[in-house]
Amino acid sequence: MTLPVGVPAIEAVDVSRTYQLDGVSVPALRGVSFTIDSGEYVAVVGPSGSRKSTLMHLLGGLDRPTDGRLVIGGRDVATLSAPELATLRNETIGFVFQAFHLLPRTSAVDNVALPLVYRGIGARQRRDRAAATLGRVGLGHRLHHRPSQLSGGEQQRVAIARALVTDPAVLLADEPTGNLDSATGEAVLELLERLNAESGVALVMVTHDQEVAARARRQIAVRDGRVRSDAIHDRPLSGAVGRPATLDGAPSAEPRSVSGSGPGHPSGGSGGAAGATGRLSRPPSGRTAEGVGGDEPQAGGGS
Amino acid sequence: MRLAEAWRVALDALRANRMRSALTMLGVIIGVASVVLLVAIGTGTKQKVEQQVEGLGSNLLLVVPGKLDVGTAPVVSPLTLKDVDAVSRVVGDPGRVAVTIASGATARAGARSDFTTVQGVLETTPTVFTRSLARGRYLTGADVDTSRRVAVLGASVARALFPDRDPLGQQIALAGVRFRVIGVFTPLGQSLGVDRDDEVHIPVTAAQRLWGTQRVDGIAVKAPDRERIDQLGDRIVAELSRRHPDTEFSAVTQQQILGVLGDILGVLTGVLAAIAGISLLVGGVGVSNIMLVSVRERTREIGLRKAVGARPRDIGVQFLLEAVLLTSIGGLTGMGLGVGTALLVDTVSPIPAAITWWSLALAFGVSAAVGIVFGVVPAQRAGRLDPVVALRAE
Numbered sequence: 169m170t171l172p173v174g175v176p177a178i179e180a181v182d183v184s185r186t187y188q189l190d191g192v193s194v195p196a197l198r199g200v201s202f203t204i205d206s207g208e209y210v211a212v213v214g215p216s217g218s219r220k221s222t223l224m225h226l227l228g229g230l231d232r233p234t235d236g237r238l239v240i241g242g243r244d245v246a247t248l249s250a251p252e253l254a255t256l257r258n259e260t261i262g263f264v265f266q267a268f269h270l271l272p273r274t275s276a277v278d279n280v281a282l283p284l285v286y287r288g289i290g291a292r293q294r295r296d297r298a299a300a301t302l303g304r305v306g307l308g309h310r311l312h313h314r315p316s317q318l319s320g321g322e323q324q325r326v327a328i329a330r331a332l333v334t335d336p337a338v339l340l341a342d343e344p345t346g347n348l349d350s351a352t353g354e355a356v357l358e359l360l361e362r363l364n365a366e367s368g369v370a371l372v373m374v375t376h377d378q379e380v381a382a383r384a385r386r387q388i389a390v391r392d393g394r395v396r397s398d399a400i401h402d403r404p405l406s407g408a409v410g411r412p413a414t415l416d417g418a419p420s421a422e423p424r425s426v427s428g429s430g431p432g433h434p435s436g437g438s439g440g441a442a443g444a445t446g447r448l449s450r451p452p453s454g455r456t457a458e459g460v461g462g463d464e465p466q467a468g469g470g471s
Numbered sequence: 472m473r474l475a476e477a478w479r480v481a482l483d484a485l486r487a488n489r490m491r492s493a494l495t496m497l498g499v500i501i502g503v504a505s506v507v508l509l510v511a512i513g514t515g516t517k518q519k520v521e522q523q524v525e526g527l528g529s530n531l532l533l534v535v536p537g538k539l540d541v542g543t544a545p546v547v548s549p550l551t552l553k554d555v556d557a558v559s560r561v562v563g564d565p566g567r568v569a570v571t572i573a574s575g576a577t578a579r580a581g582a583r584s585d586f587t588t589v590q591g592v593l594e595t596t597p598t599v600f601t602r603s604l605a606r607g608r609y610l611t612g613a614d615v616d617t618s619r620r621v622a623v624l625g626a627s628v629a630r631a632l633f634p635d636r637d638p639l640g641q642q643i644a645l646a647g648v649r650f651r652v653i654g655v656f657t658p659l660g661q662s663l664g665v666d667r668d669d670e671v672h673i674p675v676t677a678a679q680r681l682w683g684t685q686r687v688d689g690i691a692v693k694a695p696d697r698e699r700i701d702q703l704g705d706r707i708v709a710e711l712s713r714r715h716p717d718t719e720f721s722a723v724t725q726q727q728i729l730g731v732l733g734d735i736l737g738v739l740t741g742v743l744a745a746i747a748g749i750s751l752l753v754g755g756v757g758v759s760n761i762m763l764v765s766v767r768e769r770t771r772e773i774g775l776r777k778a779v780g781a782r783p784r785d786i787g788v789q790f791l792l793e794a795v796l797l798t799s800i801g802g803l804t805g806m807g808l809g810v811g812t813a814l815l816v817d818t819v820s821p822i823p824a825a826i827t828w829w830s831l832a833l834a835f836g837v838s839a840a841v842g843i844v845f846g847v848v849p850a851q852r853a854g855r856l857d858p859v860v861a862l863r864a865e
Contacts (some may be wrong), residue, residue, distance in 0.1 A: 230778060230858045251782040258780020269775045269862065273487060285476040286780035330779065 171206050175242040177260075177338045177370040178204040178227055183236035185222055185393075196222045197393045199236065206337060207368040209361065211384035215376055219393040221342065224374045228340045229257045241337050258286050262331025262369070264360070266343035268323045270315040270330075276302060277311040280329045287334065301329040305359060321352035328359060332369070339364065341373045345380060357383065473785055481793040484765065485800075492797060495761045499801030499841065500808060502751025503834045507809025509747045510830040512816065513740025515823030520736060523659075523667075524729050528601040530694040532704050534558065534711065534722045549715045551685045552675070555593075558690055561710050562703070569599035569691040572678050578628060578671055579644040585631040588670045589645055591678020591687075599693045607639045607654030610674055618676035622650040626658035626668035645671065646681055661821070700724055748837070754801070755841035762794050762849035766856075773853055774861025787854030794846025795839055802838025806831055 171177060185197040196219045204210055204227075214220040225231040229240050232253075238245045241260035248256060262283075263269075270279050281298035289297075299311055305325040315323050324344060331339055341360060345353030357380065364371035373384060381387050389396040485492040536548045552570070559565040572591040577584050594610045596602060602609075605626070614621050622643060629638045629652075638652045650673060659667040679685060692707065694700040704722030711720045766773070773786055810826055817824040 225859045228778070230862075251784065254777065254780050254782040254785075257778060263778045265862070269771065269778075271772060271775070273483060282776070283779035285473060286776075286782070286785060288473060291475070334780075 171241060171337050175206075176203045176239070177206050177208070177241065178372075179237075179239040180227075181237040181239075183226060183233040183238050185219075185226060185231065186234045195393060197226070197233070200390075200393075200395050201236075202388060202395060202398055204338070204370055204372060206370055207364070208386060209364050209371045209384045210373070210386045210388060211381035212372060212374045212388045212390060213376065213378065213381035214390035214396075218376075218390045220374050220376075220390045222393070223390060224340060224342050224372075227338070227372060228261045228263055229253050254286070258283055258334060260337045262334060262336040262339045264324070264327050264331050264339065264341040264344045266346035268315070268320075268327045268347070270323055270326055272315055275312045275314055276307060276318065276326045276329075279315070279326055280333050282330060283334045298329070298333055301333040302326070304332070304363070305329045319352070320348050321355060324348060324352075324356050325359060328356070328363070332363060332367075335367075336369060338370045338372060341371065343375055343377075344373065345375075345377070353380075474788070477785070477789040477792050480789050481796050484769075484793050485796060488765075491761060491764075495757050495797055496801035496804065498754030498757040499751065499798050499838055500754075500805040502747065502754040502841075503802045503805025503838050504809035504812065505747035505750055506744055506834045506837070507806055507826070507830055508812050508816070508824070509743035510740060510834075511809070511813035511824040511826050512822055513736065513743050514827050514830070515813075515817060515825040517733060517736040517740065518825050519823045520732055521729055524725055524732065526601065527725065528599055528693060529725075530697050530700055531599070531725050532692040532694050532700060532707070532722050533724075533728070534690040534692065534704070534707055534720060535688070536715075536718050536720055538719060538721055548686050548688050549718050550687045550690065550711070552679075552687060554711060554714060555687060555690060557710055557714060558692065558707055561706050562692055564695075566595055566598060567693045567695070569593055569595045569693075570675055570687040571689055571691070572675060572682070572684070572687045574678075574682060576645050576671075578632060580632040580638075580641060583632050583634075585628055585669075587625070587628050589678065589681075590670055590672050591675035591681075592672050593675055596672065599691050603657045604654045605657045606637075607652070609654055610672065615674040615676055618674055618680055620648065620650045620677055621653045621673070623654040623656060623672040624652055625656050625670040627666050628669060628671055629655045643671075645673070648681055650677075751837060751841060755798070755845040758794055758797050758842060759845035759849060761797075762790060762846055763852070765793065766790060766849050766853040769853075770856065770861045770864035773856050774858045774864065777856070777858035778862065783854035785854075786856070787850040790850035790853045791843065791846045794850065795842035798838045798842030798845075799835070802835045805838065806834055809834065 180203070181201050183197060183200045184195065187194045187196055200223065212220050212223060222231070226233055226238060227240070229245055232238070232245055240256060243256055243260075245253060245256070271282070274282075277295055277298045280301055281294040284294040284297060299308070302308055302311055305328050307322060307325055307329065310318060310322060310326075313322075315326070318326065324347075328339075328344075331341075339360065344360065345356055348356060360371055360373070361383070363369060371384075373380070375381050386398070386400045388398045536550065555568060555570050556565075559568045562568055570591075570593050573588055575586065576589045577586050578589075592610065594612050594615055597604075597609050604623070607623070609623055610621065613619070622645070624632070624638060624643075632638065632643060633641060638655055641652050642649050643652060644650070656668065661667065673681075675687060679687075690707075692703070694703050701724070704724065708720045708722050712718075773781075776786060777783075810831070813824040813826055816822050
């Protein structure tokens with residue numbers, strides 16, 4: 169799904185989420201604001217318990233904020249009914265989970281085709297598109313294998329193909345390498361980065377791993393349900409091992425307005441600016457070429 | 472497209488748990504089979520009884536004192552043979568009028584005895600009631616006029632008293648009085664558990680003398696045509712009421728008897744079906760239970776499907792179809808089993824069973840409805856699952 173120019177992929181304004189547990193209000197997210205533009209590569213990073221999962225569920229339209237304004241793909245989730253929200257997820261979001269979440273008794277191609285079922289696309293066309301997408305992730309030769317017949321890395325690539333088959337505006341990856349060994353994880357990350365660079369799909373990666381987060385051009389650090397920092401790195405080094413992630417706006421990062429764009433702030437202001445930054449800076453970036461080049465071993469079969 | 476996927480997924484889910492699906496279906500199978508079987512037995516019994524009532528003879532009009540209704544106490548009859556003559560005049564043909572006075576009595580022949588029903592009748596009985604003889608002859612007008620002590624035996628009585636001899640010409644004793652056997656009826660079989668061959672016919676005059684009475688219990692008339700049967704009944708009742716102003720009389724036709732019997736048997740069939748329906752209900756509860764298990768087992772799958780765009784309804788329909796599929800397959804199997812058992816019962820046992828299309832349609836419809844009713848709650852639960860919670864489930 170290609171969003172109209174100027175429409176951010178995701179726009180959160182003072183978003184809060186409070187859970188009711190046995191009658192007690194437990195605040196999970198407290199006033200989170202940021203904008204993610206189409207084609208951006210953003211890491212949402214934070215330790216466990218930082219509520220980054222809650223944030224991911226909100227960004228993916230799986231949950232709704234209790235307060236604040238959340239606009240996904242140009243649509244305010246507060247105005248959407250449950251079926252409309254489902255359609256929004258189908259059209260705008262592609263999920264990649266830590267645990268893959270593939271249907272065990274279903275072949276790779278049918279797993280990938282699943283989102284198209286709920287779009288009402290015919291069986292033949294579903295299979296064709298799913299097969300083509302599996303080709304893009306380098307699994308064109310594994311169409312009819314079941315998840316149990318695939319390695320962990322292959323399973324996650326099937327899951328990525330499933331996320332991608334609907335041509336979404338945002339790829340939401342929740343600890344995509346969490347269940348993989350480091351070499352396989354590296355390959356999966358490179359694949360995600362290549363897809364982000366190639367197709368202009370925004371990549372939002374939720375992780376607790378600073379090393380993984382450091383690969384993203386922009387890092388949003390979450391702690392205790394608040395955005396601690398939101399920084400764009402001019403030249404993030406692909407696979408820069410051992411490089412400490414910068415929190416709280418370290419010198420190498422360009423600080424973005426975080427707490428400044430609080431409630432009541434016109435969304436056009438910071439959103440527009442961020443959008444310009446994201447859109448303009450990405451394509452000429454040297455990192456993109458590097459990312460694709462470094463992906464050679466796995467990407468051979470890619471379209 | 473979505474519906475096709477829902478069918479495919481539902482079938483796949485049943486296949487994935489063959490044993491569980493089969494056991495769940497078994498509940499429905501037993502329920503539907505017992506509904507089909509018991510309705511078939513009820514229907515078969517009803518059909519057989521109707522055949523027998525119609526086999527009594529066509530255009531039959533029964534005239535009895537009192538009201539003919541279920542649960543009405545019998546009335547002592549004020550009727551005598553003079554009334555029978557009056558009825559004959561109304562009908563215009565004495566050959567169409569039969570009477571009965573009946574009582575239980577022990578029939579003896581040598582050392583053997585048999586407790587049976589002795590009927591005092593006119594010579595017209597075989598014409599009015601369409602009875603035929605296996606051996607010998609029936610009573611004649613002369614036998615009745617002269618109170619001759621002759622008897623015609625039902626097949627069972629003949630077998631009981633003369634198992635190894637020809638009964639014709641033999642003597643039997645009824646209440647200590649000797650009668651000569653002149654004929655044996657063709658067997659009729661059983662009706663509603665009553666042996667219709669367990670009877671002895673003697674002239675009504677002889678019977679009245681035997682029991683020291685002038686009364687007759689009831690009059691039967693074979694109407695000349697079906698159209699005016701009710702009119703004839705009214706005229707007979709009017710004549711009898713004129714002669715016996717204190718007594719109420721009723722004239723009932725076979726149709727009315729069939730109606731009353733049909734009502735009784737209909738209620739019986741309904742009760743049987745309801746009892747069988749309880750087992751179908753229990754089967755339905757089993758379906759509901761297994762569907763809840765299925766929803767719980769596949770919580771993560773539900774979460775994933777929702778994440779990739781399934782609407783609550785898509786999920787609900789998927790699970791509802793799974794339940795309906797369970798009960799429909801179970802229903803069809805149960806129908807086959809029920810029909811097979813009914814045919815077997817009808818063939819090898821004396822219990823009649825008749826398959827009707829409506830009972831099959833009903834059984835299948837009910838089983839599918841059970842699927843919907845008992846699938847709705849689990850399906851709704853699945854449809855409403857919070858995707859965030861569902862995805863986290865282990």
